[in-house]
Amino acid sequence: MKYYLWAFTLLLSLMACNNRDVVNESENEDPAANMDVEHKKKVSVIFDTDANNELDDQHALAYLLLNGETFNVRGITVNATPSGGEIQNHYDEALRIMKLCKAEGNIPLYNGANANFTEIENSLDQPDFDGHEAVDFIIEEALNHTDEKLVLIPVGKLTNIALALKKQPSIIDHIRIVWLGSNYPEPGEYNQNSDVPSMNYVLASRAPFEMVTVRYGHPSGTGAVVISQNDINSRMPGKGPKIETPITGRHGGEYATFGDYSISLFEHIHYDDEAKNRALFDLAAVAIVKNPLWAENYQHPCPKYVDGTWIEQPQNERTITIWENFNRAAIIADLFATLDHPVFVTR
Secondary structure: OHHHHHHHHHHHHHHHHHHHHHHHHHHOOOHHHHHHHHHHHOEEEEEEEOOOOOOHHHHHHHHHHOEOOOEEEEEEEEOOOHHHOOHHHHHHHHHHHHHHOOOEOOEOEEEOOOOOHHHHHHHOOOOOOOOHHHHHHHHHHHHHOOOOOEEEEEOOOOHHHHHHHHHOHHHHHHEEEEEEOOOOOOOOOHHHHHOHHHHHHHHHOOOOEEEEOOOOOOOOOHHHOEEEHHHHHHHOOOOOOOOOOOEEOEOEOEEOOHHHHHHHHHHOOOOOOOOOEEEOHHHHHHHHHHOHHHOEEEEEEOOEEEOOEEEOOOOOOOEEEEEEOOOHHHHHHHHHHHHHOOEOOEO
């Protein structure tokens, strides 16, 4: 009996070894195939930003550029909004962040619209219309994405996106728009009000559209994804990769890491509360593309915005995605984790 038990045990061991060899052989059969699978999991994005407006754009852009395991960044485009000055200011600020994240020269940066949608839409047949660099780039990249959708992440006004849709409507089938904007279902909000006609144009199109709500003062919007100046001062020093040639910040000073520049941005911003909290609205928009579980979303018949009021259209067959209830703790934690262990993006 002992002999049979011993023989049976030996047989099971030999079978296990053979199976393990088969698995290992299968795993090592084509390592490149596994790499391709990982590559296909990356999300191709264009980040459209009014970078010089306040300080959330810069944190969102740095977070994006240092999440190379998640994103392929096809390019950065900028537009101008009232608080940030002319288009060159936004270009220069985006370039500062790209330098701090070692993306300059690897990821293209394009000037977009200085004016608003209605001021530009009738000149799209001209080669040098306002915003043509960004608009033409968005169109070209979108049309090149036939196997997967190109994710557009506009975190300012929607001017560049609306102009691209009007100039080349066929990109609708190649893109997914994830916009940081609106207090929906309440009126107002900076990005929205900076160019309402561009938002209405995008809403009226068939383009897949996701609204990452702001909702100032409410816990359900990105306005609740806040961090204090004290936290920045204590946790940001030296965070991120270090560059050899420091940048000159928009408020002066020289900075070799994004973390140190972040401290400067928080030093020169206005606060509405004694705790000196600021919302990182735009960061949340990038974060939920990386991990959709960090917020809740639902499909809703596309409304329209008329004379400062949202008008519901319950019979509208076109639906949009609305994002709300963001996991502030997870998003802020991932920002710090990303800066501690940066992975540079590729195109």
